[in-house]
Amino acid sequence: MSENNHTSWMGGRIRMDEVTKYMDQGRDFIDDARIQAQINAAPKEPSAAQVRDILAKSWAIKDLTPDEVAVLINVNDPGLLEEMRAMALKIKLKIYDNRIVTFAPFYLGNYCVNKCAYCGFNQDNATAKRNVLDPEQIRREVEVLTGTIGHKRLIAVYGEHPQNDVDYVVESLKAIYSVRVKTRHGHGAIRRVNVNAPPFSIDDLKKINEAGIGTYQVFQETYHKETYAKMHPKETIKGNYDWRLYCMHRAMEAGIDDVGIGALFGLYDWRFELMALIYHTQELEKRMGVGAHTISFPRLVPALNSMITPDWPYLVNDADFKKIMMIIRLAAPYTGMIITAREKAEIRNEAVLMGVTQMDASSRISIGGYSDCVTEQDEVKQQFILGDTRSLDQLIRDLAQMGFITSFCTAGYRCGRTGKCIMDLLRSGAEGKFCKLNAVLTFQEWLDDFASEDTRKLAMPLIEREVAEIKDKNPGALAIFLEYHDRIKKGERDLYL
Numbered sequence: 001m002s003e004n005n006h007t008s009w010m011g012g013r014i015r016m017d018e019v020t021k022y023m024d025q026g027r028d029f030i031d032d033a034r035i036q037a038q039i040n041a042a043p044k045e046p047s048a049a050q051v052r053d054i055l056a057k058s059w060a061i062k063d064l065t066p067d068e069v070a071v072l073i074n075v076n077d078p079g080l081l082e083e084m085r086a087m088a089l090k091i092k093l094k095i096y097d098n099r100i101v102t103f104a105p106f107y108l109g110n111y112c113v114n115k116c117a118y119c120g121f122n123q124d125n126a127t128a129k130r131n132v133l134d135p136e137q138i139r140r141e142v143e144v145l146t147g148t149i150g151h152k153r154l155i156a157v158y159g160e161h162p163q164n165d166v167d168y169v170v171e172s173l174k175a176i177y178s179v180r181v182k183t184r185h186g187h188g189a190i191r192r193v194n195v196n197a198p199p200f201s202i203d204d205l206k207k208i209n210e211a212g213i214g215t216y217q218v219f220q221e222t223y224h225k226e227t228y229a230k231m232h233p234k235e236t237i238k239g240n241y242d243w244r245l246y247c248m249h250r251a252m253e254a255g256i257d258d259v260g261i262g263a264l265f266g267l268y269d270w271r272f273e274l275m276a277l278i279y280h281t282q283e284l285e286k287r288m289g290v291g292a293h294t295i296s297f298p299r300l301v302p303a304l305n306s307m308i309t310p311d312w313p314y315l316v317n318d319a320d321f322k323k324i325m326m327i328i329r330l331a332a333p334y335t336g337m338i339i340t341a342r343e344k345a346e347i348r349n350e351a352v353l354m355g356v357t358q359m360d361a362s363s364r365i366s367i368g369g370y371s372d373c374v375t376e377q378d379e380v381k382q383q384f385i386l387g388d389t390r391s392l393d394q395l396i397r398d399l400a401q402m403g404f405i406t407s408f409c410t411a412g413y414r415c416g417r418t419g420k421c422i423m424d425l426l427r428s429g430a431e432g433k434f435c436k437l438n439a440v441l442t443f444q445e446w447l448d449d450f451a452s453e454d455t456r457k458l459a460m461p462l463i464e465r466e467v468a469e470i471k472d473k474n475p476g477a478l479a480i481f482l483e484y485h486d487r488i489k490k491g492e493r494d495l496y497l
């Protein structure tokens with residue numbers, strides 16, 4: 001594409017009519033001054049009674065108000081913090097039970113016209129190696145992901161560029177779904193592709209929806225307008241704060257039921273970002289009928305030529321990061337929470353006890369990184385440096401040691417349990433019943449096809465325990481579950497309820 005065409009492509013991307021239509025008298029729903037005032041007004045040392053009242057509300061699976069979130073932000077008493085953590089886990093178990101859903105990031109194209117100050121794919125990074133995968137390269141990557149590692153769910157990641165525009169997104173999704181691979185006892189395929197891509201127009205989002213996606217994710221990065229402007233130069237597409245802020249409204253209008261929001265923690269004060277995330281999910285619920293399907297809380301990590309130096313004032317320490325996780329679980333009890341391999345293994349293991357529901361493993365974040373089989377990390381090829389390089393087998397073993405089963409379930413969106421339907425089921429505790437059955441079935445599949453001997457030894461008693469629990473607590477579904485379980489053990493694949 002010539003320089004002129006390139007510029008006109010950029011100029012045509014933002015449709016302000018698809019922003020202003022959702023605004024309230026020309027104003028967006030993030031009121032920086034109000035959020036700051038709410039943080040300032042919260043008691044500096046909340047009492048035990050105050051905190052416990054809020055925890056009781058979370059336990060009743062009710063959303064917390066931003067003022068209540070501000071109270072929890074100020075808790076520093078170790079005893080109360082432990083009560084918050086214990087309640088976050090209790091709620092996670094009540095809604096999602098003892099399962100962790102797993103997935104892999106899949107970077108398809110890292111050309112990008114934006115200049116985000118913290119990202120290794122920033123257009124100005126002349127040393128970054130750029131690529132966009134063709135259908136044959138996609139097939140090779142998916143063969144490793146699904147035939148060697150055993151993934152069933154991906155998050156497809158794209159930069160913003162004419163080379164990885166909407167038509168490429170659609171074609172690449174089709175290419176991913178078309179791959180089927182023989183495994184030890186059955187066959188493997190990717191069954192749910194979530195997408196982390198730039199904001200699109202409503203028409204483009206309709207095309208992406210038709211290609212069959214799971215969740216559409218876009219992170220606001222920072223909700224603080226002044227910081228946003230510093231990180232994203234005005235002349236770039238990403239420089240338009242509101243185009244990004246309203247992309248989930250557009251996605252829902254385009255028919256995408258499950259949307260994922262997030263903030264890149266470390267760009268600005270974490271307290272502000274946390275409050276804004278809660279405002280965002282509540283705005284979606286109010287205006288579009290359903291809140292965020294997932295909330296992500298990536299923490300800044302080093303990247304090639306990043307403007308963020310180690311003395312940047314807003315970097316988030318581990319203690320505050322843990323507090324962020326528990327508060328998200330307490331404030332939005334029904335929402336999926338994703339912690340990626342940006343974080344170290346120790347923090348990710350702790351996150352499981354704070355309400356997190358989804359984790360990636362065996363992750364490669366360079367373009368073509370799965371079939372390259374290179375294990376060393378390379379700043380020139382990657383968007384950033386990974387903190388947890390455990391294989392999926394290792395992660396599953398570690399989770400099993402903690403009493404958690406790993407779910408590869410993708411039934412929800414294929415059975416129409418998405419959007420408001422799934423949120424209502426989650427709130428009522430009914431979704432757990434389907435999910436537990438599908439989690440056990442998909443876990444059994446993975447153990448038969450991919451597990452090492454050690455992992456299998458640790459995990460099989462967990463499966464037996466789960467089967468006993470289903471007999472006890474879900475007798476109505478027992479016959480069909482046992483039939484499917486048996487068929488899976490004999491090599492049938494992809495049976496779900």
Ligand code: SAM
Nearest residue numbers: 118119158159196197198219264300301303384
């Ligand atoms: N290009 C698309 C966009 O910006 O929305 C999506 C892909 S981008 C590769 C995915 C996410 O990676 C970004 O939204 C940002 O939150 C995160 N990210 C970028 N640089 C990072 C860094 N240095 N550390 C941690 N996360 C980073």
Ligand code: SF4
Nearest residue numbers: 112114116119121122
């Ligand atoms: Fe491009 Fe996304 Fe990186 Fe920004 S965060 S430079 S938009 S890939």
